[in-house]
Amino acid sequence: MQRSKGVNIKNLTRIYLIHGGNSEFKAVDNISIDIKAGEFVTLLGPSGCGKTTTLRMIAGFEIPTEGDIFLGGDKINNLTPDKRDTAMVFQSYALFPHLNIYDNIAYGLKIKKIDKDELNKKVKNIIELVGLNGMEQRYPNQLSGGQQQRVALARALVMEPGVLLFDEPLSNLDAKLRVYMRTEIRKIQKKVGITAIYVTHDQSEAMSLSDRIIIMNKGIVEQIGTPKEIYYTPATQFVADFIGTANFVSGEIAEMKGELATIKVEDVKFELPYKGTKEKGEACKLVLRPEAIQIGDTGLFKGKIIASTFMGAFQDYTIQLDNAILKCEDFNPQIKTIYEEGQDIFVNFDKNNVHII
CATH class of the missing domain: 2.40.50.140 (Nucleic acid-binding proteins)
Structure with missing residues (x-):
């Protein structure tokens, strides 16, 4: 059973020093977001709006300049990525080319020294869930882009994280496959019941996947709402212009x-x-x-x-x-x-x- 956790972001800011430290760039500017356990939330906005930086701070790959991040009620600011109850699905898939599909998916469990029988059971269950039965012995270069993305998703899910993070995972796929895979991702997320935070600049992706959408622009949150609320009652001209x-x-x-x-x-x-x-x-x-x-x-x-x-x-x-x-x-x-x-x-x-x- 999935152990979904909520995510609470309080006054989060990330500042980068530029021009040799003589000036600052606020990639994320004092944002606060509450995400419920089991919710699928998308961070949406143009390039440079702060959505990926926000996701990377939740994952632990970036350190906040100010503010706090809570996962399941616990403050996680000072935890390294491997100590956070999160898993990331990357844009580039990041599969090990020398390992077959089974071993790619099992990799994290082996690091945790899970009992062999338990490991085998978990991997088989996830392989069935993502529809990769019969492909266990293949290698990444023998799979299509959509199949590789399923392996990346399975590798993250098998760790049973409290929160699943997606960094533009479908941007390398062709248009038709992207539509198919977003439907599959949503179906699997609902079935497992996991909390999902998804970054994209594709409004169609955000509308079709999300319980709620967080529209970001120049480091701030312009609006948070359901796809219907964002479309029919935009809070600002930027939101109205960006969606549809x-x-x-x-x-x-x-x-x-x-x-x-x-x-x-x-x-x-x-x-x-x-x-x-x-x-x-x-x-x-x-x-x-x-x-x-x-x-x-x-x-x-x-x-x-x-x-x-x-x-x-x-x-x-x-x-x-x-x-x-x-x-x-x-x-x-x-x-x-x-x-x-x-x-x-x-x-x-x-x-x-x-x-x-």
């Missing part, structure tokens, strides 16, 4: 009545649900996903089609309004009117699918 495709329209809060805001965009006023802190007279930005925009012969705003592209499942439009350019995805175009470049149209949007930031 987002349109931004500038407006003003014309009136507030409880949790209902009257928004003024150009000369048009309309009501939207709003639970934020902005007040009457303040400028705001509306986040509209492409699927939330509807176009037709009547509507709130006048616009012009500046690009129209058939994409199979949807017609992709780029629309010019007076003060914004919008991307629109009109699904099932076979039964719709197709508007061509240069045509004047009107724009509406689903008010339940508009978010104010």
Whole structure:
């Protein structure tokens, strides 16, 4: 039975000295995160945002400049990587080329001097779990990339760590295999019940794998939430822009009545649900996903089609309004009117699918 553990990060900072020690670079800037036992959490963000540094501090490969890391309630700042109840699945697989699959998976247990019968039982169970039956005597160079990744996953799982760490493990695989392997990783994680912390810059990977996503940018946490929360109610413009495709329209809060805001965009006023802190007279930005925009012969705003592209499942439009350019995805175009470049149209949007930031 898996012994899952929660992870608590308190005011964690990692500073690097650069230019001969004359200046500092804050790779991670005072972040606090609570991860529950058995949860699958993804650290997501662009290159240089601090996600890998955060993962490496949890693993013990980097030492925090400030702050604390707790695993299962125990502070682990001063423990070496081998003394922490974690295991890492690396981007490069890091398999031993001179050992067969069985011995690669068994390596950590042999170091721990586990009883031979117990070791054999654990390795066989893990090999079955990750679907590598019959490949025990093969060597890494005789396996596909996906199979090598399964061996790396099995080698980490067989140690029965409290937390499993993933450092962009699928980035070396082709697109189709990456989709398949992320499904397999999630299935195995759920079956075993292990806590997983996963680093990626691929938003599709994060959305499909995660219970919660932690969006990082320039060393700070921009937002923590479920994939749905991150997509539909982004906390900042950065989050909205990083996850999926987002349109931004500038407006003003014309009136507030409880949790209902009257928004003024150009000369048009309309009501939207709003639970934020902005007040009457303040400028705001509306986040509209492409699927939330509807176009037709009547509507709130006048616009012009500046690009129209058939994409199979949807017609992709780029629309010019007076003060914004919008991307629109009109699904099932076979039964719709197709508007061509240069045509004047009107724009509406689903008010339940508009978010104010």
